[in-house]
Amino acid sequence: MKRNVAIIGGGQTYHAARRHDVDQAEMVNEAVRAALKDARMTIDEIDLVILGNMEFFEGVHLTDCWLVHGSGAYGKQGVKITTGGTVGATAVCAGAHHVASGLFDKVLCIGFEKQEEGDTGAILSGVANPLWGRSMAGAAVGYFAMMGSSYIANWGATEEHSAMVAVKARQNARKNKYAHLKLDITIEDALNSRMLAWPIRMLDMCPASNGACAMILADEKTAKARSKKPVWIRAMETAHNEQFELDWRDVKTERLIFSKAAAGRLYRKLGVDDPAKYFDVFEIYEPATWAELIWYEDLGLCGPGEGFRLIEQGKTNIDGPIPVNPSGGVLSTNCIGASAMLRVWEAALQIRGDAGEHQVPKDVRRAMTTAYGGTNWTVMTALSKTLED
Amino acid sequence: MENKTEYKPFEVDQHLTAHGNYWAGKAGSRFFTSLRDKKKLLGSPCKACNKVFWPPRSVCTFCFGELKDMVEIGPLGTVETFTLVTYSEPIQPRTAPFIYAVIRLDGADTGMAHFLDEVEIGKVHIGMRVQPVFAKDRKGNILDIQYFKPL
Numbered sequence: 001m002k003r004n005v006a007i008i009g010g011g012q013t014y015h016a017a018r019r020h021d022v023d024q025a026e027m028v029n030e031a032v033r034a035a036l037k038d039a040r041m042t043i044d045e046i047d048l049v050i051l052g053n054m055e056f057f058e059g060v061h062l063t064d065c066w067l068v069h070g071s072g073a074y075g076k077q078g079v080k081i082t083t084g085g086t087v088g089a090t091a092v093c094a095g096a097h098h099v100a101s102g103l104f105d106k107v108l109c110i111g112f113e114k115q116e117e118g119d120t121g122a123i124l125s126g127v128a129n130p131l132w133g134r135s136m137a138g139a140a141v142g143y144f145a146m147m148g149s150s151y152i153a154n155w156g157a158t159e160e161h162s163a164m165v166a167v168k169a170r171q172n173a174r175k176n177k178y179a180h181l182k183l184d185i186t187i188e189d190a191l192n193s194r195m196l197a198w199p200i201r202m203l204d205m206c207p208a209s210n211g212a213c214a215m216i217l218a219d220e221k222t223a224k225a226r227s228k229k230p231v232w233i234r235a236m237e238t239a240h241n242e243q244f245e246l247d248w249r250d251v252k253t254e255r256l257i258f259s260k261a262a263a264g265r266l267y268r269k270l271g272v273d274d275p276a277k278y279f280d281v282f283e284i285y286e287p288a289t290w291a292e293l294i295w296y297e298d299l300g301l302c303g304p305g306e307g308f309r310l311i312e313q314g315k316t317n318i319d320g321p322i323p324v325n326p327s328g329g330v331l332s333t334n335c336i337g338a339s340a341m342l343r344v345w346e347a348a349l350q351i352r353g354d355a356g357e358h359q360v361p362k363d364v365r366r367a368m369t370t371a372y373g374g375t376n377w378t379v380m381t382a383l384s385k386t387l388e389d
Numbered sequence: 390m391e392n393k394t395e396y397k398p399f400e401v402d403q404h405l406t407a408h409g410n411y412w413a414g415k416a417g418s419r420f421f422t423s424l425r426d427k428k429k430l431l432g433s434p435c436k437a438c439n440k441v442f443w444p445p446r447s448v449c450t451f452c453f454g455e456l457k458d459m460v461e462i463g464p465l466g467t468v469e470t471f472t473l474v475t476y477s478e479p480i481q482p483r484t485a486p487f488i489y490a491v492i493r494l495d496g497a498d499t500g501m502a503h504f505l506d507e508v509e510i511g512k513v514h515i516g517m518r519v520q521p522v523f524a525k526d527r528k529g530n531i532l533d534i535q536y537f538k539p540l
Binding site: 021022023024025043056059060068070074117118122123126131135 | 409
């Protein structure tokens with residue numbers, strides 16, 4: 001990068017299925033105030049505001065314009081971003097690019113979703129190709145069901161393995177005061193939950209949450225002057241696939257699909273040989289349990305077909321050698337426009353040692369985060385505690 | 390002019406229907422219940438900026454201060470700008486002709502568009518004084534003010 005970029009503050013709302021007490025601007029404002037307080041900054045100091053949410057999920061366009069009093073963007077330079085589930089990470093990525101370019105020193109990035117207010121299922125069907133896919137489109141469950149089905153058939157995993165992911169996420173969420181689904185569930189509970197589309201059961205899927213996250217990025221000089229615990233953005237990577245390229249569901253594919261392509265490029269940038277050793281914690285985008293197992297493999301935390309062994313052996317537990325989603329992840333909280341940003345912010349909290357009850361016990365110096373946008377593309381962000389890490 | 394093709398261009402018809410329900414929040418909830426139950430209009434004052442916002446809000450657009458109080462504004466107001474709509478489309482809320490006017494309520498610093506009825510277009514002018522006509526069956530909607538009319 002042309003200039004080093006640090007995360008110097010952030011904040012989030014409490015995430016929940018119902019936020020009847022606030023309108024969208026007020027909910028966004030909660031996260032923005034939390035981020036400014038964390039960074040010990042005022043809104044006047046911010047040069048640029050980047051706002052992102054899932055396009056038309058609340059049935060409103062131009063959210064950057066009409067949430068201006070909530071976001072604090074009045075009179076400032078600003079950009080609205082919509083890239084699907086990835087959008088929160090894209091907002092951070094775009095913010096980091098703006099700082100790295102030298103044109104901006106202090107950038108506020110915001111991701112939000114008030115899912116209860118819109119017809120999200122109907123709008124999500126608009127993601128499907130109108131010529132070929134939309135007449136069959138439902139919401140996201142079917143996508144991940146196909147993924148799980150392929151995973152079981154090819155690798156010999158069982159429903160118990162997805163149940164382990166379901167339990168890990170919700171038990172971790174119980175340690176995260178901001179998480180939505182703080183469920184004290186067992187493997188048996190997950191296996192007995194309602195079947196939605198085989199092999200996806202109710203507890204295999206993320207909830208529909210309301211919430212927001214905001215982060216403040218700054219250049220090196222500002223970060224060192226203003227922050228006691230800056231967290232450095234070391235590398236970012238994105239890659240796209242095509243909607244009808246079915247390889248992403250064929251878990252045995254040897255083609256370079258988006259997740260593997262982006263991870264490979266990011267690792268080359270940083271000189272990573274063994275990501276499971278290089279990174280101390282992972283925050284990944286797993287709207288469904290099976291997606292987490294596939295991420296293990298796509299990220300190279302294990303070999304192909306070995307993802308379900310990692311969860312079986314407890315390696316990705318909060319106190320395991322490769323902690324994945326100590327926050328409870330997307331499976332526990334999915335306010336979509338904020339979800340991918342929450343991955344980056346939660347990873348930053350782990351590096352700062354500020355994650356509270358869900359802080360992983362081992363020393364955290366490097367973290368890796370991922371996002372899904374329509375499952376055809378990804379944004380990955382690698383963070384570190386110092387510029388020497 | 391359409392491009393010439395060796396095939397007959399084919400069109401695929403698709404529809405999306407999306408419903409929304411919007412929580413009005415800290416300021417909006419008080420505004421709509423007051424309008425529905427008392428026919429009283431509320432604005433949000435910012436003491437630091439010496440401004441009163443309509444529609445109400447809980448954060449000052451200008452200084453980012455949190456706005457917790459609300460004050461009664463209007464019901465009389467002033468036309469700030471207006472137009473006569475003379476074309477009809479399915480998207481229009483009414484059949485033409487009808488008048489749109491931006492009304493600034495007394496005591497408020499910002500205006501909002503609404504309908505202006507019971508007036509000949511030739512008599513409408515910027516600065517015209519107007520009053521709201523409230524709906525009899527009010528539901529907590531901005532159309533609980535059916536329209537404005539001249540004093």
